[in-house]
Amino acid sequence: MTTIAFPEPDSAVLGRREAIIAGLARLLPADAVITSEDERRAFETDALTAYRRMPLAVVLPSTTEEVAAVLRFCHAEGVRVVPRGAGTSLSGGAIPQEDAVVLGVAKMNRVLDIDFVNRTARVQAGITNLAISQAVAHEGFFYAPDPSSQLACTIAGNIAMNSGGAHCLKYGVTTNNLLGVTMVLLDGTVVEIGGAHLDAPGYDLLGLVCGSEGQLGVITEATVRILRQAEGARPALMGFDSVETAGACVAAIIGAGIIPVALEFMDRPAIKVCEAFAHAGYPLDVEALLIVEVEGSEAEIEDALKRIVAIAERFSPKALRVSRSEAESAAIWKGRKSAFGAMGRIADYLCMDGTIPTGQLPYVLKRISEICNGYGLGVANIFHAGDGNLHPLVLYDINKPGELEKAEAAGADILKLCVEVGGCLTGEHGVGIEKRDLMRHQYSDIDLAQQMRIRGVFDPAWLLNPAKVFPLDGRVVQ
C-alpha cells in the first residue's frame, strides 16, 4: 500500500490497445515496439521503485523522424506518452501509466559531432551523461553536470530534470551547460531551439524546456558545452563537533571569496555508514564532516587548501586532513560517492532532495531529526553545502507494515520544512510523482495555474507525461 495516486486509466484507450499497437507497428521496425508483458515489465518503474505501472506498450525509436511519427500518431489517437531516458529518476518522473505508451530514447545514443575549438558536443539524446565526458576525455575535456547516476542516466533525462551533481557550485547545472536541442512537439513538429552559439533569440525556450520533466516535447538531440578539465583536484577533510560549527566554517570559506569545486557535508549517521563501507578514514567522533575540494595546478591547489585550512582552524576542527595522494583522494570520495549504496546495505531508505538557504542548516537538521524521531524512523543527511541542496535519507524497513507510508509522510514533512525556511521541494531530482502533491506548499494556485497555462501551449490535451509535476486536481486545461 503506497500513498501516491495515479489517474484512473482511460478504459477507451485500454480497449483499443490492439489497434494502437498495430498503428505503432506500422511506423517502426518490429524490434522497436515492445508489447509482451515480460518485456514491458522492464519499463514499469524507474528509481522510485515503490511505484510501478505496466505501460500499454513501449516504443524505442532510432531517429528523430521515428519519434515524430510516434508522437503524431499518439496525438491523433489521443494516447498518452511517457518519455523515458534510462529510467533512473528518483522522483518517479519516468514511471508509466497503464493507458500510456512509453517512448524510450535509449537507442539514440551516438555522439554526432565534437567541436573542441568551440567547446561544444552534439549528441543524440539517449547517450549517457558519462559517455559524453568519455567521448571528449582524450583531448582533456569533460561535460560538467555529474549526477550520481551518470553512468546510466541519459542527457535526455538530464535535460528533462535539469540535473545537477556534486560540482554545480562551480560549474552550474544542466540548464547552464546546454546550448541547443532538437525537440519533437506532440503533433510531430520538429523544432530546433538554440544551437552551438550562446544565448538563443526570442523567448528563452531552451531554459523553459530544461527541467520541464518531459511535458513539453521529446528531446532527440542536444548541443552541450564541454569544458577543459582542471590540471588537478584534491580534497580536504574536516570534522566538527557540531553542525553549527561546520555550517559557520562553510560560510567563512565562501565569505573569504573561495568557491571550491565541491563542498560536501555529512552528519554523524551518514559518516558512520560510509566509513564502514568505504574505509576512507573518516573521523567517527564528530557530528559533522566536510569534504572540500579545490582544483588547479599543484601549486594552486596547495595555495587554496592553505587558505581553507587556515579558515577551518578558526573553528577548532576535531579532525583536519588534506589529501596527500591520489589514493587518499580516491578513498575520501569513495566514502561520499558510495553513501547511497552503503546506506542501502543497512536499511531501506527514501532519498529526499530539498534545497535550503545554507544558513538554516543547523535548524533544519535539528527539525529533520525531530520529524523522523516522531515517526520512529532513523535519518542520515548528505548535503551539498555550497549550494544548499540537502539529501536526507529517511530510513525504514520495507518488511514492516506501514513503515514505507511513515517514511513518505516524514519525507513530505521534511520538504515542507525546506519550503518554510525559504528553500524548495527539489534541488536536482525533479518533482515527478513523488513531490507532485506537495507543489501547493511551494506555489500558490496562481503560480501553478501560470505554469500550467504555459505547459498547455505545448500540450493542451495533457498527453505528455501527464501524471507528473502538477497536482491531479485543479489542473488548468484549455
Add this chain to the structure above:
Amino acid sequence: MTLPKSATISEPVLTPESEEEAAALVAACAAASRPLAIRGGGTKAAVGRPVNAEATLSTRGLTGITLYEPAELVIAARAGTPLAEVERTLAERGQMLPFEPADARVLLGSEGEATVGGLAATNLSGPRRIMAGACRDAMIGVRFVNGRGEVVKSGGRVMKNVTGLDLVKLAAGAWGTLGLLTEVTFKVQPKAERSATLVIEGLDDVRGVEALNAALCSPFEITGAAHLPAGLGGERALTLLRIEGFSPSADYRVGELRHLLAPYGPAERIVDAGEARRLWQDVRDVRFLAEPQAHAVWRISTVPTAGPRVAAAIAAHADARFFYDWGGGLVWLAVPAEGDCCAEAIRKALAPHGGHTTLWRAPADIRAALQPFQPLAAPLMRLSEGIKRAVDPAGIFEPGRMYAGI
C-alpha cells in the same frame, strides 16, 4: 483588489508604490485593453521595435534590496532598484554580479539609471559571460505581475531549484512582453583578488580569434576574451585575455598562457590595473562603436571561430566597423544607418554557422521597418505567440517590442 485613490489608469505614467498596487493597475489596464510600456531607468528604451503604448508603467516606486546573504551568494532586489545600488552593496562585501552587465548608456547615448528589472528583462551579459554564464544563468528567482494582474513567483532564493517550470528563464530577456517584473533574485560571486590581462598586438581577426580560442581551450579559466581590430582600441589590433583569481594562481596562469600563446607572438601583461579595467569596461560597454551615434549597431552571437568570417562577409559590401568578445562568438558591428542596415547580409552570412543577431541601435523608423530581433522559425514563433497569450492574454505588455504580435 481595489485601485489606490492616488492613481487612475488614465494617467500617462503609472507609478505603483507596491507590488499589490502594480497588480491592481495591470488588472485595470487589461480590463480596458490599455497597452503598457514598462519603464525602469529607460537606459535601453531605444532597443527593439517601437511600442505604441497608451501609458507607461514605471518601476520607480518599487525599489530596495530585499535580501542579501553574502555567505549564501544571493541577493534580491525590487525591480526598480538601481543596478548601481546593487553593485555597490555587493562590492562592500567583495562580491559582484557574475555576468558583468554593461552600461548601455555608452552605446545607446541614453540617460537615466539602469535598474535591476531592466537588466533582467534584457538578459544583458558582458565579457565574463563565457566563464560565469549569462544574466539568465545568475537569475534564480523572480516575482512578476502577469497580464491578468496576478502576482506570480518562480524560482526562489536558493541556487539549485528544479521545482516546476522555470519561468525565471522566460522572464529573462523577454523585454517586458511577459509581464512586469517586481523582484529579481540573483546568484552572486566573490570578486577575484587579482585580475590580470594579457595583450597580443597586431594579429589579424582570424589569428586573433584563433589565439583567443587556444586560450579558452586551456584549463586556465579565461574570464574575458576579446579581439579589437586595428583602429578601435589602438593603432594596432589588440587581442585581450583576462585571468582572475587569487594572486599566486593568476600569476601562474599568466605564465602558462604566455607559453601557450607563443606561436601568436609575445603576450604582454598590462601592468596598469586601471588601464586594464578601463579596456574591459570599454569592451563591455561597446564604447569603441559609440560614435558616431548615427550609425546602426548589431549584436551578433555565433560560433566563436565563425565570428571573423561573418564580420568579413559584411565588411565586403558595407562600411562596417566591428570587434569581437566571447572568444569571437559575440560580434559588435556598426554600419551606416541606411536601407536595411545590412540585415539581410548579416543573416545570410550567419546562416551557414548558426547564430542570431539583434539590431541594438538604430533610429526608430528603421527599427519599426526592420525586424530588430532575429526572426524565428515558424514553429518557434507559434510557441512564442502561445506563451505570450498564456501570460498576457489581452496583449497589454510592450506589444510588438520584440516581434509583431507578441
